[in-house]
Amino acid sequence: MIKVGIVGGTGYTGVELLRLLSRHQEVTIQAVTSRKEAGMKVSEMFPSLRGFVDVAFSTPEDADLKSCDVVFFATPHGVAMAQAPELLAAGVKVIDLAADFRLKDPAEFQKWYAMEHTCPELLAEAVYGLAEVNREAIASARLIGMAGCYPTSVQLGLLPVLEGGRQLVETDTLIADCKSGVSGAGRKAEVGTLFAEAGDNFKAYGVKGHRHSPEINQGLSAIHGAPVSLTFVPHLTPLIRGIHSTIYARIKPEGRDTDFQKLFEERFAGEAFVDVMPAGSTPETRSVRGSNMVRIAVHRPGNGDLLIILVVEDNLVKGASGQAVQVMNLMFGLPERQGLDVVPLLP
Numbered sequence: 001m002i003k004v005g006i007v008g009g010t011g012y013t014g015v016e017l018l019r020l021l022s023r024h025q026e027v028t029i030q031a032v033t034s035r036k037e038a039g040m041k042v043s044e045m046f047p048s049l050r051g052f053v054d055v056a057f058s059t060p061e062d063a064d065l066k067s068c069d070v071v072f073f074a075t076p077h078g079v080a081m082a083q084a085p086e087l088l089a090a091g092v093k094v095i096d097l098a099a100d101f102r103l104k105d106p107a108e109f110q111k112w113y114a115m116e117h118t119c120p121e122l123l124a125e126a127v128y129g130l131a132e133v134n135r136e137a138i139a140s141a142r143l144i145g146m147a148g149c150y151p152t153s154v155q156l157g158l159l160p161v162l163e164g165g166r167q168l169v170e171t172d173t174l175i176a177d178c179k180s181g182v183s184g185a186g187r188k189a190e191v192g193t194l195f196a197e198a199g200d201n202f203k204a205y206g207v208k209g210h211r212h213s214p215e216i217n218q219g220l221s222a223i224h225g226a227p228v229s230l231t232f233v234p235h236l237t238p239l240i241r242g243i244h245s246t247i248y249a250r251i252k253p254e255g256r257d258t259d260f261q262k263l264f265e266e267r268f269a270g271e272a273f274v275d276v277m278p279a280g281s282t283p284e285t286r287s288v289r290g291s292n293m294v295r296i297a298v299h300r301p302g303n304g305d306l307l308i309i310l311v312v313e314d315n316l317v318k319g320a321s322g323q324a325v326q327v328m329n330l331m332f333g334l335p336e337r338q339g340l341d342v343v344p345l346l347p
């Protein structure tokens with residue numbers, strides 16, 4: 001059995017990891033941390049886990065993380081980089097759901113996260129946790145920087161058209177217009193996600209620049225093998241879970257004869273967690289709620305020069321904890337779907 005530790009078990013991605021891992025047949029949950037709730041049973045805080053998870057929270061200091069096989073950090077940015085070097089030295093694999101190991105350039109990390117990177121020497125080794133792109137590197141990695149929630153939807157949506165240097169769309173006019181539910185902001189108290197603020201309301205934010213922009217552009221450029229520049233505008237919607245990304249790409253003359261529906265279907269044919277929907281579909285966030293599935297629809301209005309790609313995911317599952325379990329499966333040589341064979345919850 002794989003001994004798992006979770007740092008940050010009281011947050012939304014932490015409890016989502018617990019939900020998924022409690023049903024995973026190859027995993028034992030060895031330690032779950034909370035600074036404030038140490039001593040309390042996890043199932044007391046989260047009654048949804050009664051009968052499924054029988055451990056209590058420990059402080060991060062008291063938790064026996066070094067005897068785990070893998071530790072997930074479901075914590076704010078900056079926490080994993082403080083502990084990763086010691087855990088790695090003890091032979092523990094580390095999967096960070098925050099951004100400490102996503103950006104390759106420590107100066108970019110400092111610019112967007114307003115903190116100095118404390119172990120920049122690990123950035124080259126860290127593998128970006130997006131299985132559909134980096135499956136082989138993930139399988140042999142000991143340190144993973146999980147892809148962010150919005151970046152997962154945007155990169156998967158553009159993967160077939162950009163991969164391998166394909167010259168199908170313009171790469172300097174890409175736009176991703178993305179909407180997220182409020183759980184994307186985490187469980188901490190913030191005015192913006194109060195029911196009376198976010199309910200019955202819809203707004204853009206981060207228009208001047210969001211920290212996912214450098215991550216998206218880094219990822220798309222790596223996929224394409226050349227610089228890619230995308231304009232990203234996130235919006236907050238009164239959903240609890242879900243991301244809906246609408247991506248606009250201008251088709252190049254060289255791409256005009258491409259059957260984009262077929263391109264997407266063929267690229268994702270072997271992927272367990274990417275569903276290319278029939279032509280003309282409009283995917284709904286509720287069609288992936290609670291599951292690790294991403295659903296994609298490809299549109300080309302009037303057979304013209306604009307490609308519109310619609311992507312939906314559950315920000316807490318494929319956008320965070322489910323994808324992290326998918327990555328753990330790869331790191332331990334397990335079937336990728338293990339613990340993730342969940343049918344979305346509808347309505």
Ligand SMILES: NC(=O)C1=CN([C@@H]2O[C@H](COP(=O)(O)OP(=O)(O)OC[C@H]3O[C@@H](n4cnc5c(N)ncnc54)[C@H](OP(=O)(O)O)[C@@H]3O)[C@@H](O)[C@H]2O)C=CC1
Pocket residue numbers: 007008009010011012013014033034035036037060073074075076077079097098099147148149183184185186187188315316319320
């Ligand atoms: N929510 C989402 O949709 C997504 C989130 N992420 C990323 O995952 C990470 C977790 O997000 P989320 O679960 O939403 O956040 P929450 O705010 O809901 O939870 C944060 C958790 O971290 C713990 N924590 C906070 N500070 C520290 C610290 N200094 N040391 C140890 N533990 C700490 C808290 O526990 P306690 O206070 O009890 O110790 C809590 O359990 C973030 O980096 C986020 O950016 C990534 C993709 C999607």
Ligand SMILES: CC(=O)N[C@@H](CCC(=O)OP(=O)(O)O)C(=O)O
Pocket residue numbers: 097098099147148149150180181182183184185186212234236
């Ligand atoms: C709705 C909302 O506030 N979403 C968060 C992004 C989600 C998140 O946690 O960011 P990471 O994927 O980088 O970890 C935000 O825009 O800051």
